[in-house]
Amino acid sequence: MVKKIFITISIFSCILISADEISNLKKIDVLHSDLSIEKDTYIYTLAGNFSNLKLKEKRVAKPSKESLKLLKAVTPRDKYAIRVLDENKREIMLIGIGDPFYVHADHIGYEDSSVFGGFIETELDIPISLNKKVSQIILLSQSEFGFKEIKKLNLK
Numbered sequence: 001m002v003k004k005i006f007i008t009i010s011i012f013s014c015i016l017i018s019a020d021e022i023s024n025l026k027k028i029d030v031l032h033s034d035l036s037i038e039k040d041t042y043i044y045t046l047a048g049n050f051s052n053l054k055l056k057e058k059r060v061a062k063p064s065k066e067s068l069k070l071l072k073a074v075t076p077r078d079k080y081a082i083r084v085l086d087e088n089k090r091e092i093m094l095i096g097i098g099d100p101f102y103v104h105a106d107h108i109g110y111e112d113s114s115v116f117g118g119f120i121e122t123e124l125d126i127p128i129s130l131n132k133k134v135s136q137i138i139l140l141s142q143s144e145f146g147f148k149e150i151k152k153l154n155l156k
Contacts, residue, residue, distance in 0.1 A: 063127035
């Protein structure tokens with residue numbers, strides 16, 4: 001009897017969590033509905049690693065499919081996130097970027113090794129609508145306790 005109640009509660013919890021994630025995805029789609037591969041946007045190219053971030057380039061161009069895929073809601077699996085603020089310090093977007101600063105590699109013959117990757121520097125292209133005025137881009141790390149600011153880029 002206790003097992004049946006536990007299973008019922010577990011299934012109900014999973015349904016609620018998935019419904020919440022779906023609603024988050026819909027919110028992101030609505031926020032970025034003006035972005036497409038056919039329209040010009042601001043493309044902010046950010047370069048950095050797990051402890052630093054810098055603006056490499058800002059240009060007006062059509063975004064790539066890869067950069068549009070980057071625009072997703074933050075999930076618990078994302079180790080890092082990017083917050084974009086306007087000139088009034090209001091949040092334009094908060095996107096989860098996973099862990100782009102760590103590369104994982106498995107090598108045959110080294111299965112007993114404790115190291116299977118390393119930290120790298122990478123570039124991220126963040127597309128933002130032309131009608132948004134960006135003043136800050138912030139790199140955040142996420143843990144079970146919430147977000148921690150790593151680097152704030154003031155663009156104005």
